[in-house]
Amino acid sequence: MCGIIAYVGDRKCREIIINGLKRLEYRGYDSAGIAVLMKKNSKKNEKQAASENYSINIAKQAGKIAELEKLINDTHIDGCVGIGHTRWATHGAPTQINAHPHMDCKSKIAVVHNGIIENYAELKDELISKGHKFISETDTEVIPHMLEEFNNGDLLIAMQKLLKRIKGSGAIVALNSDTPEEIVAARISSPLVIGIGKDGNFLASDMPAVLEHTRNFMIVNDFETIRIKKGSIEIFDIDGKKITREPFKVNWSITSAEKSGYEDFMLKEIFEQPFGVKETMRGRLSEGILDFKEIDLTSEQIINLEKIHIIACGTSSHAALLGKQLIEKWARIPVEIEVSSEYRYKDPIVEKNCLFIAITQSGETIDTLAAIREAKSKGARIVAITNVVGSTVARESDAVIYTHAGPEIGVCATKTFTAQIIVMYLIAVYLASKTGRLKEENIQEILGELEIIPNKIQSILNNAEQIKKVADQLYKYRTFLFLGRLFGLPIALEGALKLKEISYIHAEGYAAGEMKHGPIALTDTNTTVVGIVPKDSVYEKMLSNIEEVKSRNATIFSVATEGDTQISKYSNYVFSVPKTIEELYGILTIIPLQLLSYYIAKNLGRNVDQPRNLAKSVTVE
Ligand code: G6P
Numbered sequence: 001m002c003g004i005i006a007y008v009g010d011r012k013c014r015e016i017i018i019n020g021l022k023r024l025e026y027r028g029y030d031s032a033g034i035a036v037l038m039k040k041n042s043k044k045n046e047k048q049a050a051s052e053n054y055s056i057n058i059a060k061q062a063g064k065i066a067e068l069e070k071l072i073n074d075t076h077i078d079g080c081v082g083i084g085h086t087r088w089a090t091h092g093a094p095t096q097i098n099a100h101p102h103m104d105c106k107s108k109i110a111v112v113h114n115g116i117i118e119n120y121a122e123l124k125d126e127l128i129s130k131g132h133k134f135i136s137e138t139d140t141e142v143i144p145h146m147l148e149e150f151n152n153g154d155l156l157i158a159m160q161k162l163l164k165r166i167k168g169s170g171a172i173v174a175l176n177s178d179t180p181e182e183i184v185a186a187r188i189s190s191p192l193v194i195g196i197g198k199d200g201n202f203l204a205s206d207m208p209a210v211l212e213h214t215r216n217f218m219i220v221n222d223f224e225t226i227r228i229k230k231g232s233i234e235i236f237d238i239d240g241k242k243i244t245r246e247p248f249k250v251n252w253s254i255t256s257a258e259k260s261g262y263e264d265f266m267l268k269e270i271f272e273q274p275f276g277v278k279e280t281m282r283g284r285l286s287e288g289i290l291d292f293k294e295i296d297l298t299s300e301q302i303i304n305l306e307k308i309h310i311i312a313c314g315t316s317s318h319a320a321l322l323g324k325q326l327i328e329k330w331a332r333i334p335v336e337i338e339v340s341s342e343y344r345y346k347d348p349i350v351e352k353n354c355l356f357i358a359i360t361q362s363g364e365t366i367d368t369l370a371a372i373r374e375a376k377s378k379g380a381r382i383v384a385i386t387n388v389v390g391s392t393v394a395r396e397s398d399a400v401i402y403t404h405a406g407p408e409i410g411v412c413a414t415k416t417f418t419a420q421i422i423v424m425y426l427i428a429v430y431l432a433s434k435t436g437r438l439k440e441e442n443i444q445e446i447l448g449e450l451e452i453i454p455n456k457i458q459s460i461l462n463n464a465e466q467i468k469k470v471a472d473q474l475y476k477y478r479t480f481l482f483l484g485r486l487f488g489l490p491i492a493l494e495g496a497l498k499l500k501e502i503s504y505i506h507a508e509g510y511a512a513g514e515m516k517h518g519p520i521a522l523t524d525t526n527t528t529v530v531g532i533v534p535k536d537s538v539y540e541k542m543l544s545n546i547e548e549v550k551s552r553n554a555t556i557f558s559v560a561t562e563g564d565t566q567i568s569k570y571s572n573y574v575f576s577v578p579k580t581i582e583e584l585y586g587i588l589t590i591i592p593l594q595l596l597s598y599y600i601a602k603n604l605g606r607n608v609d610q611p612r613n614l615a616k617s618v619t620v621e
Helices: 014-027 043-047 065-073 120-129 142-150 155-165 265-271 273-281 299-303 315-331 340-346 366-377 392-396 415-435 440-461 464-474 486-503 512-517 539-550 582-603
Strands: 003-009 031-039 054-062 081-087 109-117 168-176 183-188 193-196 200-204 216-219 224-228 233-237 307-312 335-339 354-360 382-386 399-402 479-484 506-511 527-532 555-561 573-577
Touching: 003 014, 003 109, 003 168, 003 183, 014 031, 014 065, 014 081, 014 200, 031 065, 031 109, 054 065, 054 109, 081 109, 081 168, 109 142, 120 142, 142 155, 142 168, 155 168, 155 183, 155 224, 200 224, 265 273, 265 582, 273 415, 273 440, 299 415, 307 315, 307 340, 307 366, 315 335, 315 354, 315 415, 315 486, 315 582, 335 340, 340 366, 354 366, 366 382, 366 392, 382 392, 415 440, 415 582, 440 582, 464 555, 464 573, 464 582, 479 486, 479 512, 479 539, 486 506, 486 527, 486 582, 506 512, 512 539, 527 539, 527 582, 539 555, 555 582, 573 582
Parallel strands: 307 335, 307 354, 354 382, 382 399, 479 506, 479 527, 527 555, 555 573
Antiparallel strands: 003 081, 003 200, 031 054, 031 081, 109 168, 168 183, 183 224, 193 200, 193 216, 224 233
8 A cells, every 4th residue: 555666866766756656556546746856946055065955846646646747747846866655545535735745844854655653643743732734634744743853964863763653554765855865764564675776776665666777676674764875775773773684686577567568457467377377386396296395394294284274365365265175175184264354353273283374465465464473473383475575474474485476566466366376276285295185196187287277278368359248248237246166166256356346346256055045135137147167066056056046037157168068058158268177177267257357347447457445455454
């Protein structure tokens, strides 16, 4: 939630900041702003100290980055040191006044912030009593005023004092016109990375924001403060003790963070799934041999596991549900799914011999992070599954399994979901093989099918036009029910989530057998039912459930298996996926559902990459 970017160096930074904000727009897009240090135009300044020659120029605007860009196009705002922000409002409406950056009383310090200051009301009262003037409704505005209070010439020290007073979360980046050669920053919980460039250095909420300038990064940890200059990077702890940190290089290419000819990131990312799935298997599965070093448990430890807990939210929790079904079926280990946002409030039980798996594409979801911290404090061992190298969840876990889907920019998860599912398949088979609870011939069959799954996904994508035609008919419906059983259930839940996220149509995912206990009352001529009906062990049951809603005048779209000759009798529209084994239909049947949501949303003129009210990574509770 909210995106931050900063640059200090030799180059003019306006374009760097605007382009970076566009890449961060998925984190929040209700208002945006930029602050740049610029030299004052006065001759008499020549004899003054260099510091006095600079002022902070700010532009901010409600709406998307394009609005901010329009605003500054005709201005002279530019310089070699600047900060930018794209907002997802938490305190105060998304107006121009509430947009970041925010300033102190003397307009010498400008701040952008991603997070929440929980004790801001108390701090604000204190600052007002000392004479500070506030102009916005935001919690963030206390930060520049506190820095003003604490600043005795070194903004970094002021930042360290600030961290000791505020409660909540945040990545904070500040400029000071008295020290125009530097940018100062701090982090509590919200993501922040340092990009190391040839002609300057960057700070950003996320690596793709600056990927066009550098692939060399350093991570910032909680309660660290940073000073970046053109040619130097310094990291300190909250007490000012210097910390040394090695940079790392990412292999993401800049094209992976661009649309590359696709109309939207979401569509591009849907089409990248064969690649993301293949990359996620690479090095772990090859020619029937499965290697999973990351799990790092002996066969004996695996056999003795009493329980596995999977912590996740949103789309990741649907990968978790499929994972539970797979692990329980193949490895016969009981699995409990924990909704991240609920976990720490229930005084959770952490068994002696248990394993925790945290699934989070961003690695930054605050609830998942808090849940793993709670589990860890009770002695749990945590394995993270994430797409972002060096993310907070990755660093705080005992082991990390990276999905290699590449950066996902569209707010709703598509390619990270299928990459997560692949990891769940691999983990389930791996645990099954270590426990000896699945026959070798079954293992070989599953692994063989997994190796050819990218081609099957590709063949579905080749028929995307068929789904578009269905969407062209269905987009007028206002109620959608997605029904599935067994391995089709997580897919029904995910299909419904995709549709509501990007089209704003009311959609529910349901276990098909539960229809009779309520949802069937919704069914009438205005309802579309999407059935996940592959040829699996519950196929006949699904047919009956579809029949029940069809006879109540719902329109039926079935996702079925190639060669199924019965399904068209029960359905108004059918899309067929290639044959596979029953447990693997999930990864195939989700693809047409992603496309369906995409094309329905496009028909309704929605912004699929940046749906209203949502953000890619939720870093506030
Ligand atoms: C947000 C995103 C979803 C995502 C969820 C969990 O709501 O919009 O797409 O599924 O967060 O994110 P995570 O990074 O923890 O998987």
